Amino acid sequence: MLRTRVLMTLCAIWLAVTGxxxxxxxxxxxxxxxxxxxxxxxxxxxxxxxxxxxxxWSVAGDVDTGTDxxxxxxxxxxxxxxxxxxxxxxxxxxxxxxxLFNGKTEALTTGEATSAASTAGYFVMVKDTKGRFPNxxxxxxxxxxxxxxADDRARTVSTDYxxxxxxxxxxxxxxxxxxxxxxxVLKP
Ligand code: HEC
Numbered sequence: 001m002l003r004t005r006v007l008m009t010l011c012a013i014w015l016a017v018t019g020x021x022x023x024x025x026x027x028x029x030x031x032x033x034x035x036x037x038x039x040x041x042x043x044x045x046x047x048x049x050x051x052x053x054x055x056x057w058s059v060a061g062d063v064d065t066g067t068d069x070x071x072x073x074x075x076x077x078x079x080x081x082x083x084x085x086x087x088x089x090x091x092x093x094x095x096x097x098x099x100l101f102n103g104k105t106e107a108l109t110t111g112e113a114t115s116a117a118s119t120a121g122y123f124v125m126v127k128d129t130k131g132r133f134p135n136x137x138x139x140x141x142x143x144x145x146x147x148x149x150a151d152d153r154a155r156t157v158s159t160d161y162x163x164x165x166x167x168x169x170x171x172x173x174x175x176x177x178x179x180x181x182x183x184x185v186l187k188p
Contacts, residue, residue: 044097125145
């Protein structure tokens with residue numbers, strides 16, 4: 001009798017432990033490691049290797065005056081790119097990272113060429129179709145928005161997306177505020 005009860009208790013513990021582990025494995029958190037429960041955004045770890053590079057922008061510099069160009073390199077998760085190619089829209093939870101690089105411009109055998117010298121900062125947008133954080137000023141218009149200095153990927157220096165981001169993204173309103181025409185991999 002006692003042995004049965006001990007066995008049943010052990011079974012119950014085993015089920016509880018494995019059940020929890022299984023649900024942790026299958027419940028993929030919203031936006032991976034980029035968003036915490038309060039809506040604080042961080043730059044996701046490993047985006048350079050785990051994400052797909054969508055494309056790059058260069059802001060022209062000048063070798064003569066010594067002004068170096070900036071390079072902006074944009075990344076998104078592979079499943080978000082696949083979904084975009086199928087549906088023409090980024091799905092809920094999509095994380096877009098734009099890494100800003102200080103460029104280094106040199107006279108090379110190709111001409112004046114610029115490479116990515118050092119990181120100057122990160123812009124992150126997180127797609128939110130559910131209006132998850134209505135009281136958080138970094139969320140709205142279907143996205144979470146944050147900028148990070150190069151030396152702190154965990155804490156944003158943005159305070160309000162309307163003031164810090166939205167005005168500059170309005171020209172891309174018809175494409176969900178993203179300058180998507182510049183990203184060849186999104187084209188079917
Ligand atoms: C001065 C204008 C300006 C401001 C301010 C600005 N953006 Fe952008 N952003 C742009 C432009 C233009 C692009 C595309 C061209 C480029 O990067 O040079 C872009 C691209 C991006 C991208 C890549 C995806 C896309 O839309 O093409 C992300 C991510 C991004 N911005 C996030 C943000 C966030 C978050 C903020 C606020 C913290 C912000 N931006 C503020 C103008 C701006």
